[in-house]
Amino acid sequence: MSTDDEQRIAATYDDFGRRWARGTSPLYEDWAIGIGADPEIVALLAELPRPNQQPNIVFAAARWAGIALRPYPEVRDEIVARWGEIVDIAASRTVQTNExxxxxxxxxxxxxxxxxxxxxxxxxxxxxxxxxxxxxxxxxxxxxxxxxxxxxxxxxxxxxxxxxxxxxxxxxxxxxxxxxxxxxxxxxxxxxxxxxxxxxxxxxxxxxxxxxxxxxxxxxxxxxxxxxxxxxxxxxxxxxxxxxxxxxxxxxxxxxxxxxxxxxxxxxxxxxxxxxxxxxxxxxxxxxxxxxxxxxxxxxxxxxxxxxxxxxxxxxxxxxxxxxxxxxxxxxxx
Missing domain, CATH: 3.40.50 (Rossmann fold)
Structure with a gap:
């Protein structure tokens, strides 16, 4: 059974995909909804400090680590395999969308x-x-x-x-x-x-x-x-x-x-x-x-x-x- 924190993270990713990425970034919509429905990734996210759980930092860290811009089912296992590297990048960087x-x-x-x-x-x-x-x-x-x-x-x-x-x-x-x-x-x-x-x-x-x-x-x-x-x-x-x-x-x-x-x-x-x-x-x-x-x-x-x-x-x-x-x-x- 998932914890309250894991349920919150899953809902955050699902909302990010359906409300913010939909219609503007199809790939991030796919990644976010996929992670929101993936108990193993959600459990890994729950172990991180709360600021490092947000989709923007996790997705950018994954890309910085070399995860290809491909549909979630195709990159999911690589995200798990390189999770330590992604976490280290997220911990050393910040979200600064300077648009x-x-x-x-x-x-x-x-x-x-x-x-x-x-x-x-x-x-x-x-x-x-x-x-x-x-x-x-x-x-x-x-x-x-x-x-x-x-x-x-x-x-x-x-x-x-x-x-x-x-x-x-x-x-x-x-x-x-x-x-x-x-x-x-x-x-x-x-x-x-x-x-x-x-x-x-x-x-x-x-x-x-x-x-x-x-x-x-x-x-x-x-x-x-x-x-x-x-x-x-x-x-x-x-x-x-x-x-x-x-x-x-x-x-x-x-x-x-x-x-x-x-x-x-x-x-x-x-x-x-x-x-x-x-x-x-x-x-x-x-x-x-x-x-x-x-x-x-x-x-x-x-x-x-x-x-x-x-x-x-x-x-x-x-x-x-x-x-x-x-x-x-x-x-x-x-």
Missing amino acids: PNRCATLLPALSRIEGPIALLEVGTAAGLCLYPDRYSVEYTTPAGRRRFDPSSGPSDVVLACTVDDEASVPVRHPDIVWRRGIDLAPIDAADPDAIAWLTTLVWPGPDHDVRVARLRAAAAIVAADPPDIVRGDLLDLLPEVAASAPAEATLVVFHSAVLLYLDAGERRRFADLVTSLDRPVVWLSNETMGTLPEIDAQVPMDAATDHRFVQTIDGVAVALAGQHGAVYETLPFR
């Missing part, structure tokens, strides 16, 4: 904030989302396609996003005069091994293949002008780092898919912390449903939230943003 295309969903808000802007990202990884003003974006709107380039001209990095309202297209690039990040394990965008790991964290599938090339191109931009990323816990460092931002700038604290790695108490601490800083701040958040109850309560019951974050500004829900930046929808909150 620059998310900037396409941040720009509608950032472009309307009075500048100059001091940009502070918590959970910044390599800092690829600290440079929204350096990327071009092709927005697909109900009225057609709109290209949005930096003031310096077209970028080597071209993001893509579909919006449900023409008014969501940014009016201008934000005037960013200061940018810093906080991360438990900062990534050097100039480190080939670190960037290779980030690309391994990108899910396989036709919807994601373009993300690898875009990530590498964004890393090159960041490596040429690296940001200051402070190593440490966001709950410990946020007040200190925020205080270092220039007083004449509007401080924007932002994050995407970070709070889900905190427990409920830590999420509440962060929300209280960011809203009580000793200076005015704009809090821009992209997080999944279930992160904070007061945010969940603002989302219409019929809203399609699969593969989407709820974007909030100062705790007010304003849009649904694709988890990898592909869509931006404001109509549910009109």
Whole structure:
């Protein structure tokens, strides 16, 4: 008979496959559902520390170890045979999905904030989302396609996003005069091994293949002008780092898919912390449903939230943003 922990892990993998990977990464859907129904693998997962049980780290570690991108029945025995190597990789690495295309969903808000802007990202990884003003974006709107380039001209990095309202297209690039990040394990965008790991964290599938090339191109931009990323816990460092931002700038604290790695108490601490800083701040958040109850309560019951974050500004829900930046929808909150 399985333990409660094993039942939780099995349900997590099944949900990952059916709700998150389905329709966007067929192979990960197959792997996740297969593992969720595989008592031997689930029992092995139950022996790991909880952060190392999650599908993203296990799948990336398996790929890093050389497991081929083939259907689950074809790789299952090799996963078992190489389990020790997979566990060691998962223990030495972290999940840091540093997706620059998310900037396409941040720009509608950032472009309307009075500048100059001091940009502070918590959970910044390599800092690829600290440079929204350096990327071009092709927005697909109900009225057609709109290209949005930096003031310096077209970028080597071209993001893509579909919006449900023409008014969501940014009016201008934000005037960013200061940018810093906080991360438990900062990534050097100039480190080939670190960037290779980030690309391994990108899910396989036709919807994601373009993300690898875009990530590498964004890393090159960041490596040429690296940001200051402070190593440490966001709950410990946020007040200190925020205080270092220039007083004449509007401080924007932002994050995407970070709070889900905190427990409920830590999420509440962060929300209280960011809203009580000793200076005015704009809090821009992209997080999944279930992160904070007061945010969940603002989302219409019929809203399609699969593969989407709820974007909030100062705790007010304003849009649904694709988890990898592909869509931006404001109509549910009109």
